[in-house]
Amino acid sequence: MTSETFISKLARNIPPSGIRRFFDIAATMEDVISLGIGEPDFDTPAPIVEAGIAALRRGATHYTSNSGLLELREALAAHTQQLYGQRYDPIHEILVTVGVSEALYVAMAALLDPGDEIIFAEPCFVAYEPTAVMVGAVPVTIPTTPETGFQLTAEMVEAAITPKTKALFIASPNNPTGTVLHRERLVALAALAEKHNLVVFSDEIYDRLVYSVEHVFFASLPGMRERTIVLQGFSKAYAMTGWRVGYLLGPAALVAEMRKLHQYLIMSAPTVSQWAALKALEVGEPFVQAMRAEYDRRRRRVVDGLNAIGLLCTEPHGAFYAFPCIQSTGLDDNEFAERLLQEERVAVIPGRAFGPSGVGFVRISYATAYEKLETALERIAGFVRRVK
Ligand SMILES: Cc1ncc(COP(=O)(O)O)c(C=O)c1O
Numbered sequence: 001m002t003s004e005t006f007i008s009k010l011a012r013n014i015p016p017s018g019i020r021r022f023f024d025i026a027a028t029m030e031d032v033i034s035l036g037i038g039e040p041d042f043d044t045p046a047p048i049v050e051a052g053i054a055a056l057r058r059g060a061t062h063y064t065s066n067s068g069l070l071e072l073r074e075a076l077a078a079h080t081q082q083l084y085g086q087r088y089d090p091i092h093e094i095l096v097t098v099g100v101s102e103a104l105y106v107a108m109a110a111l112l113d114p115g116d117e118i119i120f121a122e123p124c125f126v127a128y129e130p131t132a133v134m135v136g137a138v139p140v141t142i143p144t145t146p147e148t149g150f151q152l153t154a155e156m157v158e159a160a161i162t163p164k165t166k167a168l169f170i171a172s173p174n175n176p177t178g179t180v181l182h183r184e185r186l187v188a189l190a191a192l193a194e195k196h197n198l199v200v201f202s203d204e205i206y207d208r209l210v211y212s213v214e215h216v217f218f219a220s221l222p223g224m225r226e227r228t229i230v231l232q233g234f235s236k237a238y239a240m241t242g243w244r245v246g247y248l249l250g251p252a253a254l255v256a257e258m259r260k261l262h263q264y265l266i267m268s269a270p271t272v273s274q275w276a277a278l279k280a281l282e283v284g285e286p287f288v289q290a291m292r293a294e295y296d297r298r299r300r301r302v303v304d305g306l307n308a309i310g311l312l313c314t315e316p317h318g319a320f321y322a323f324p325c326i327q328s329t330g331l332d333d334n335e336f337a338e339r340l341l342q343e344e345r346v347a348v349i350p351g352r353a354f355g356p357s358g359v360g361f362v363r364i365s366y367a368t369a370y371e372k373l374e375t376a377l378e379r380i381a382g383f384v385r386r387v388k
Pocket of ligand 1: 038100101102241
């Protein structure tokens, strides 16, 4: 008998992330330019770090309320109202979580029963489907393609709806494609959610990182406030991935159930990080603007560079990823990523890590210094010339 026999069916059914493997290989090599990682290259802005340190020094080393610091929830309510004109009650409608990662889990666990179907557009962030599986739900994925700008339409969703469909998952801006869903698409999806009585999970973690387009707050669309759980966090906009703070917004009756699960799973999000997050809301805006401007500059360089190399790339309008098609090289996305790493020391992620419709694409993160991106583009150009 081996210890593997102890492993649950649930754990067995969940595949390891296709992203980690590349990090592990890249970590053993020298002079690698990593365009693989999905997090800001910027450190957390200094005043936010200082607020965390000050919180520790004055003894903020205890649990907070299960829902999170009241001061933080009040600031989140004001922030959401200011950005999107929607008022959430800090006591009943906001829960501070350990990143969107935890928010995804407690939201799905509170609302989905075993066998309930939840619809995702794909390619998508690696955690969505495994999280649905972890709560016993059935992920139903809809492939999106560059021909339609990776947009998800109401027609596509309607075709996937069955009597078991309980939820629709919206991810805009999208990781890995950088797609921002257009307002008219979202309005049509909202009407569909109403028609089929679906609950909507809306992952808006990249809402502050959109370029020359509008971000639509899904819960602000007609009828959506009462059926939408907004998943949000500090990781991306404020360069705070390591602090592990996120939050969710939703109707009081639903948030109460999520709070219950969160209470037993987590107790409360890290206290020092919550104080830092509060500071981020107070003073972070100029930093967000500056980082966004720099991502935008890099985005233009990367998209132009990839298209010039012949790796066709739909223009991403959000997040910090480009998702070029690499089929013209004759390699598949796994071979492309492996050989690019071994031969040119540039790490990218094979598109299939984000679902079957990502086959033939790679994800390139431009959350990397401009000069490094230029060197990486030169290396990619040399590689593509050689293999073609
Ligand atoms: C779309 C999306 N949602 C959620 C997350 C998780 O973020 P966190 O748990 O750091 O808040 C990520 C991280 O890469 C992401 O890209």
